[in-house]
Amino acid sequence: MTRQFDDILLGSIELFCSTAELGSFTAAATAAAVTPAAVSRAVSRLEARLNVRLFVRTTRTLHLTEAGRDYYNQCRAALDQLVEAERMVTGRQSAPSGLLRISMPTPYGHYRVLPLLPEFTRRYPDVKIEFHLSNRNVDFGDEGFDLAIRGRAPADSTMIARTLEDAELVVVATPGYLKLHGTPDSPAALAAHNCIQFALPSNGRNISWLFRDGEEEIELPTQGLYGCAEDILGAVTLARAGGGIFQTYRFIVDEDLKAGRLVELLPNYGGRSRPFCLIYPHGRHVALRVRAFVDFLVEQLRKGERG
Template sequence: MRRQFDDVVLGSIELFCLAAEEGSFTAAALAAGVTPAAVSRSISRLEERLGTRLFARTTRSIRLTEGGRGYYQQCRQALTQLVEAEREVREKEQEASGTLRISIPTTYGHYRVLPLLPEFRERHPKLQIDIHLSNRNIDFVDEGYDAAIRVRAQPDSTLIARPLEDAALVLVATPEYLRRAGTPQTLDDLAQHECIQFELPSSGRRISWLFNENGQEREILANGNYVCSDDLLGGATLVRHGAGLFQTYRFIFEQDLADGTLVEVLQPFAGRSRPFTLLYPHGRHVPFRLRAFIDFLLEKKRGWG
């Protein structure tokens, strides 16, 4: 591919963007460390190349023409991408160091992220990882977190959200419980069973169980004598010891289902899921320690689901 832009043209584009942002050839020259005449020549060179006026000039001011505004927006985007490309190349030669602070729900931490962290640290041995395992919402700024993983993340313009997975839900019980209490055949049968509940610590609201019935989504607020709050894994421990029925993420019970210590219940009504999302603050510069973690997690998520 032959060259489309020589060094002079690229320099002229940078000075053009600077003049558009500063609103003055003189201010742009001062910021760039060149003379106002050099800025003026650069703009004229671009206008001749493009065959159009980029600025409307008076003796006291300049303003972008309509064509100049469109050209500026695309040039600024292209320059920003070049800066980002250089940063990424430089950072690939760096080593992640310092402390990475991440907040993860207990379930996702134990069954998805924590098992991966030794491999991540092997790649980045100078990194220290501070892990907050909780379902409590955190404040990125006040508490100094780099990233968080959350279920059903709410839209927030200050945060970047990267989907990780839609985690399938499953309803389980021990064979002993089902022999004792019977196996439910319909969703209405759940009213006759011991249904282990989880209560959200932030709101005190009990989590509904999610099902598909006759092609329609259905939510059921089941009842029972066991209610766990804060740590969803409390319900997992209870169901493994025959306390009743419990619905949560399939990835928690994969081994239990494989070896038969737990049985999936109401399988014809299954198929629902909940989304997990990686969140981190919106900003032009992402610290290398965080970029390394994001790339690693997105690489590993391809093996989930």
């Protein structure tokens, strides 16, 4: 059998990944206890083999090219898989380590996940975290993410989905807005008000508001002067400024409600929620850092629910 990867090539790939993660030849050289020239030669060796540029180099900066980013994502996943395979065979129970890349929606990141990350890294100091705040769906294979948090479980059978929580929805406005325009006493009364619109990133359509009237669940389109796309926090900021009425997650506006900056409307029609799920690729060997983060996040959110 002809070998496709000799020891030198595998070492070059490791040095390339380290350079991409640390941002310089010098830092990668220090981490690997070699010279910066050796790292530079390793990267050049890969570029010659692939016939592509992996980095854009200037006198002060070093950035991955688009091809470099794609190659890094695949190489990092392959190297991590080798480490996990070795751990499985030898039975070594080492601590979670390596780079963990997470994609999450903007509001859930700001209000739920990011405040928990310092505790996670205190527990697992060898895990480096790169987080991506966006409401769009990501491609795990092409973009190199380990985990994603989304508003619904995917139909894709290659993905594992764990429900993190059903986040309660609440309708809010400022006391100033209500003083000028009155307080609606039913969902139907919202037709006479300026309801801030939020468009779903997946299809660009304004999202309907959800209510419960006794046993009946209501999905109600609303209308207003303002439309917000991509980032729901923009619509919340507008509501805080008195721009209109908005339905959002209670965890975003909880402090505003307690402080009286916002007022909860239509509580008798409340109680609806939307789910948030933690999604990651299905595989026999899930990286230890991924398993650790999944267990940690579920544990912390359940602890928060218990108070």
